[in-house]
Amino acid sequence: MNLIIFQRMSITCLALLTFTSCSNDGDDDENLGNWIDRSVFDGSPRSSVSGFTIDNIGYMGVGYDGDDYLSSFWSYDMDGDFWSQKANFPGAARNAAVGFEVDGKGYIGSGYDGHAELADFYSYSPTSNTWTEIAPLPSPRHSAVAFGINGFGYLGTGFDGDNDRKDFWKYDPSTDSWSELVGFGGDKRRNAAVFTIGDKVYLGTGVSNGIFLEDFWAFDPTTETWSKKLDLDEDDDYTITRSNAVAFTLNGYGYVACGTSSGTLSSVWEYDPGTDSWEVKTSFEGTARQDAIAFSNGSSAFLGLGRSGSLYLDDLDEFLPFDEYDEED
Numbered sequence: 591m592n593l594i595i596f597q598r599m600s601i602t603c604l605a606l607l608t609f610t611s612c613s614n615d616g617d618d619d620e621n622l623g624n625w626i627d628r629s630v631f632d633g634s635p636r637s638s639v640s641g642f643t644i645d646n647i648g649y650m651g652v653g654y655d656g657d658d659y660l661s662s663f664w665s666y667d668m669d670g671d672f673w674s675q676k677a678n679f680p681g682a683a684r685n686a687a688v689g690f691e692v693d694g695k696g697y698i699g700s701g702y703d704g705h706a707e708l709a710d711f712y713s714y715s716p717t718s719n720t721w722t723e724i725a726p727l728p729s730p731r732h733s734a735v736a737f738g739i740n741g742f743g744y745l746g747t748g749f750d751g752d753n754d755r756k757d758f759w760k761y762d763p764s765t766d767s768w769s770e771l772v773g774f775g776g777d778k779r780r781n782a783a784v785f786t787i788g789d790k791v792y793l794g795t796g797v798s799n800g801i802f803l804e805d806f807w808a809f810d811p812t813t814e815t816w817s818k819k820l821d822l823d824e825d826d827d828y829t830i831t832r833s834n835a836v837a838f839t840l841n842g843y844g845y846v847a848c849g850t851s852s853g854t855l856s857s858v859w860e861y862d863p864g865t866d867s868w869e870v871k872t873s874f875e876g877t878a879r880q881d882a883i884a885f886s887n888g889s890s891a892f893l894g895l896g897r898s899g900s901l902y903l904d905d906l907d908e909f910l911p912f913d914e915y916d917e918e919d
Contacts (some may be wrong), residue, residue: 622915628906641698660685686700733780754779779803792844840886
């Protein structure tokens, strides 16, 4: 799963280089969590990529490097700690797309190509390293969220070129078709974050009308209904609200990391679904960033790439949430 930003060429060069961390993170020396340097990405630095995880391999591609929209596609081997280039994404080069996995296949689509919002979608087979075009999303957009669960893909929110969205769509691989769902009671938004814990999916953060959103939701795919959880600003100590963050699941907990609010962030928050509560963890040790990528197989998690202002990044770190912080690794 991936979190991404819409960038027009006319404004990218105006971005300022920032290394601002969340001001209320607390002293990282007192927080659990450690970050370990892993293999630097072999390709060019980029942000706003899209990807998915299949077994112990993270896949990611497309994105933007500050000059060009991209179509290259790569895999990261979590066990071997190395990158491999794969068959290029066959659609138009783009950023701000979404990715998800269903039954051992990956899916990437939607996004922005520098001219228009996109709706085309493609499935990727890791066994044959090939892409197949599938039914397009009925409503073009970029900066949406997507996830795969129970044999289906789901996509929602985002920006359609005129309006932030809150609609959700369900993709059925067996019929190669999309159907619209009803019932999401949250705000419109773009650049939100989602993670899956067990049989539930959790959605929060994002921005709409210049406001960073505080509502947080759980999705039950069995009933296809949403339930509201504790707001992200419920506790005065919480500083979770943001956009353009990454989210991932690790050992039964959900995590939201990096992103942007009043500045570029490096803070990391852990969600416990049993208590509907958050705990701050050691901040990401690399450069504070937004529009990064995260891979997780449920027991290992990695975060990297993205951008900080006009600086595009290619590093990758593994997160160990219950280890003591060690600045030497």
